Amino acid sequence: MTSSASAAAVAAEPARWPRSRWILLLVVSVVLALDGLDVSMVGVALPSIGQELGLDTAALQWIVSGYVLGYGSLLLLGGRLADLLGRRRIFLIALAVFAVASLIGGLVSDPLLVIGMRFVKGVAAAFTAPTGFSIITTNFAEGPSRNKAISIFSTFGASGYSLGLIVGGLMTTVSWRWTFLFSVPFALIAVIMGAIFVPKDRPEPGGGHDLAGALTLPAGMLILVYTLVSAPEVGWADPRTIGGFALAAAILAAFGVIETKVRHPLIRFGILRQGWVARANLSIVALFGSYLSFQFIVTLYLQSVLGWQPLSMALALLPAGLLVAFTAPFADRFINRIGSRKLIMIGLGALALGYVLFLRVGTSPNYLTDILPSVILLGVGFALGFPSISVQATSGIKDSEQGLAAGLLQTSTQVGAALVLAVTTALVIGGGHGAAAPSAQEMLAQFRPGLFLSVAVAAAGLVVALLPRREAPLVDPDPEPVPELERV
Numbered sequence: 001m002t003s004s005a006s007a008a009a010v011a012a013e014p015a016r017w018p019r020s021r022w023i024l025l026l027v028v029s030v031v032l033a034l035d036g037l038d039v040s041m042v043g044v045a046l047p048s049i050g051q052e053l054g055l056d057t058a059a060l061q062w063i064v065s066g067y068v069l070g071y072g073s074l075l076l077l078g079g080r081l082a083d084l085l086g087r088r089r090i091f092l093i094a095l096a097v098f099a100v101a102s103l104i105g106g107l108v109s110d111p112l113l114v115i116g117m118r119f120v121k122g123v124a125a126a127f128t129a130p131t132g133f134s135i136i137t138t139n140f141a142e143g144p145s146r147n148k149a150i151s152i153f154s155t156f157g158a159s160g161y162s163l164g165l166i167v168g169g170l171m172t173t174v175s176w177r178w179t180f181l182f183s184v185p186f187a188l189i190a191v192i193m194g195a196i197f198v199p200k201d202r203p204e205p206g207g208g209h210d211l212a213g214a215l216t217l218p219a220g221m222l223i224l225v226y227t228l229v230s231a232p233e234v235g236w237a238d239p240r241t242i243g244g245f246a247l248a249a250a251i252l253a254a255f256g257v258i259e260t261k262v263r264h265p266l267i268r269f270g271i272l273r274q275g276w277v278a279r280a281n282l283s284i285v286a287l288f289g290s291y292l293s294f295q296f297i298v299t300l301y302l303q304s305v306l307g308w309q310p311l312s313m314a315l316a317l318l319p320a321g322l323l324v325a326f327t328a329p330f331a332d333r334f335i336n337r338i339g340s341r342k343l344i345m346i347g348l349g350a351l352a353l354g355y356v357l358f359l360r361v362g363t364s365p366n367y368l369t370d371i372l373p374s375v376i377l378l379g380v381g382f383a384l385g386f387p388s389i390s391v392q393a394t395s396g397i398k399d400s401e402q403g404l405a406a407g408l409l410q411t412s413t414q415v416g417a418a419l420v421l422a423v424t425t426a427l428v429i430g431g432g433h434g435a436a437a438p439s440a441q442e443m444l445a446q447f448r449p450g451l452f453l454s455v456a457v458a459a460a461g462l463v464v465a466l467l468p469r470r471e472a473p474l475v476d477p478d479p480e481p482v483p484e485l486e487r488v
């Protein structure tokens with residue numbers, strides 16, 4: 001298709017979306033918000049969960065790590081299976097599983113069951129997140145329409161996480177169980193609305209034949225993510241850690257060989273030869289890896305050094321979430337005007353500057369002058385960077401591989417963030433002074449290596465974005481027709 005025909009295809013997209021398309025976007029966006037909401041709510045409730053269930057710190061961290069384990073290890077498979085088996089089918093089944101696991105997790109008292117339900121919820125989210133993203137990219141024409149949809153989708157995800165900090169604090173005052181149960185009615189409503197408004201789609205012809213790939217990919221990713229989240233506790237030089245990385249590398253190498261041999265591979269590695277796709281995946285590692293590590297340190301700093309309560313901490317970080325909520329919906333206009341690459345550079349630059357400014361804090365900071373500037377810069381960086389990276393990662397990708405592109409991006413997000421956070425945790429632990437009751441100044445000194453790592457990771461992402469490479473196309477040079485929405 002010529003460039004003029006491509007432009008005509010985008011121009012044919014209605015200026016105003018019909019009501020059914022808005023509802024479709026709302027359904028998949030709410031589901032992404034539930035994922036973010038769930039992660040942040042449970043994080044706030046961890047001390048209460050540990051107290052009621054009698055969990056020590058090592059066991060308690062698996063309530064977080066269990067979710068990361070299921071989510072990070074199956075994202076790539078989840079996105080690709082949506083392409084091969086049908087996006088609507090995968091999305092609705094996974095969302096129903098998420099609702100059931102939330103209900104069970106909020107009712108049981110056995111710690112193993114609670115951790116198990118967190119793992120199941122992570123697995124379900126590993127299917128809903130990339131599938132929801134690919135539902136958007138295959139139902140909104142590439143260009144301004146898709147950029148607008150992705151900006152709204154990104155806003156819901158970031159806002160869900162920010163809102164979860166507040167909701168988690170409020171729910172925990174009643175019972176930690178409500179941090180599990182809160183999502184259930186919203187997930188059930190989304191299942192019903194999704195069954196009505198998510199259009200039927202045809203699975204990719206010839207898919208579903210790569211059984212060896214479908215077994216080795218999740219196995220390798222599961223071992224890799226498990227080793228990453230366990231390494232700070234057991235030690236990076238421990239034989240279990242070294243053996244885990246070696247086993248994961250061997251299995252993933254076998255997966256790579258399999259994909260080059262089978263007729264219908266689960267993953268087409270050629271997608272990464274499109275330079276902007278690879279750069280987008282590296283950029284998301286820098287953005288999420290540095291941000292989550294910084295938030296981990298700030299949470300410890302505000303509660304352990306300054307003695308703040310969880311709700312006070314949530315309110316201190318809320319301006320970043322509000323900036324994302326109010327700014328990200330307009331990111332598509334900036335993307336259309338100046339391009340995703342420049343916005344990614346601005347976003348990562350704002351993050352790096354925010355981390356550098358936070359290095360000034362002491363044991364008695366002034367919130368308005370010492371903390372708030374960093375929080376604002378983080379909000380700006382995230383609001384501009386996240387939707388721009390999402391647009392760049394899926395530009396120029398045919399519809400039959402949009403789930404793969406989304407899965408790649410979100411796998412980079414989770415595995416990259418897990419790696420940076422694991423290194424941050426090791427630096428924080430290694431910076432301890434061995435005192436039974438360290439002073440506030442000693443604790444702050446213990447956190448500083450982790451802060452320097454966040455600066456370095458964001459700066460590295462900025463360097464990658466600055467490399468002189470070809471920009472992602474604003475419009476697919478050979479777009480596939482956007483399916484009409486149909487009600488079932």
